[in-house]
Amino acid sequence: MKTFLGSIVAGLLLALPLAAQAGNVTVKGSDTMVILGQRWAEEFMKKTPGTKVQVTGGGSGVGLAALQNGTTEIAMSSREMKDAEKTKLRTRYNTTGVEIPVAKDGVTFYVSESNPVNALTVEQLRGIYVGDITNWKQVGGPDAPIIIYSRENSSGTYVFVKDHVLDGEDYVASAQTLPGTAAVVNAVAKEKNSIGYGGAAYAKGIKELKIKQGNEEVAPSAENIKTGKYPLSRDLYFYLRNKPSGEAKTFIDFALSPEGQAVVTKVGYFPVK
């Protein structure tokens, strides 16, 4: 009995690495993109039976680290690769990696549905997040202190907002940070004097702020993000060590095809093409 069990365990252990290699594509990284990656994988596997695409999340950094360690073929990232990460890749594989934008996302600021404020300028948003503006009264709202929600400082979205809204300045210390966009949305939905941010795909149960530019108010709509009129749009990327080939190439080709880009729209992001 014992030897029987032992042989089963040994067999499983031996089979594991084989199963992980047999013509499979592994995709890992950004939590923002994990739903998108999974939908792509589903559709792709439906179309080409016999192939397997494994998609897991963990965060952009996790995906890029896995790329450096050689444990994933494709890394999903909601931010560009950092210099330190590129250096790592170069020393280990002698490449700088291949970057493929696969979708677009608009970083949106949320407020509670009961908040009368509908649009803010980028300068006002900066004022709120660096701590110069502390009351809704200062931006045409009710007389109430602003409760600020932010993302964890390792999130790609945190860095994006820091670079594109705060001009690289630091967030105010009282900004509360939450793990994941869903948590931010939930917190903003429950606290009527709060503001938060995240991808446009998650915005449910709260109000998305428009960005005021001159006399115009630009909503984070599909059209505005695709044309680049919405000022806070960003690319979502696939990263590979080398030029894609084999199964990975057909998968990426599928993701970039009109069919694949239709999936992007369905998930709630915006096509790159």
Added chain:
Amino acid sequence: MEQGLSQPLVAPSLSPAARRRQLREKVIAGLITLMAFTGIAALILIIIFVAKEALGLFLDAEARHEASLSKMFLAQDVPAGRPAFRWQPVSKVPKVSMIPLFVGTLKTTVVSMMVAVPLGVFGALFAAEFAPRRLRELLKPVIELLAGIPSVVLGFFALMVMSTVVKDVFHFDRPLNAMLAGLGLALAIVPVIFTVSEDALTAVPRSYREASLALGATPWETAWKVVLPAAAPGILAACVLGFGRAIGETMIVLMASGNADVISWSLGDSARSLSATIAAEMGEVVVGSPHYSLLFFIGVQLFLFTFVLNMLASSWTRRVVRKLTGGAA
């Protein structure tokens, strides 16, 4: 005695069955020792691994510049020009002060202990001394079941249900704060303190209670002045266990505390704890970077805290035991 020494020692001859039994005993003892050493070795390896990753902070020149000890523990001039403690490792000028993290950890832990220790200990005293037998038999498994609830579920409960209640009751500005995190933590710790204390209380010999009652003490006096002190070492162990869980507990704090790196003693403000910082940032940090080493360094500190606390608690326990046994031992 002398006779025994002068005579040569002769091993008694064993029957084959006895010898086999002896051999089996030896093998079993060897196996147990092997397992114990495997466990210890695994622990040591984990400590070495964590320490090694943290060591990058002191060996790497870039890391030493970015996160020196003075930058971690002393006030830094943030661009505004006035010294401050900030935790912003992802910044043009990384700010890596540990002080807000210490304050946050302390705040949430203290709140949780203030709530959980009385609840857990008095609950255990009630279950062990006053509850009718049927009730006690129901109480214990139910509370042990509570101990098995995953902390993510408790954190989620704190975030979704408790946040509005706590905010309204205490009139706080923000729904996610140190108080909420502390109360959420207490939910996780009460069962731990309760079960361990209850075991300690029921382990107090019946004769103590009988002697006390025979001297005319009321059941309450017996419980409070005899049983509770007699079980003190066990109860302290329960509290230390609870403290260890509170300081290391991650998910609840991550979800309920708001994680802002503010330094304030107000329980209505957000708090950022050591453990939640590791959990929140490890996912996206560049492997091998100063920030990465910094997170491992936090891990080392957490380990040191619990280690020192355990040492203090065990030495205190020994002293109490000596006092209880009348200094005879």
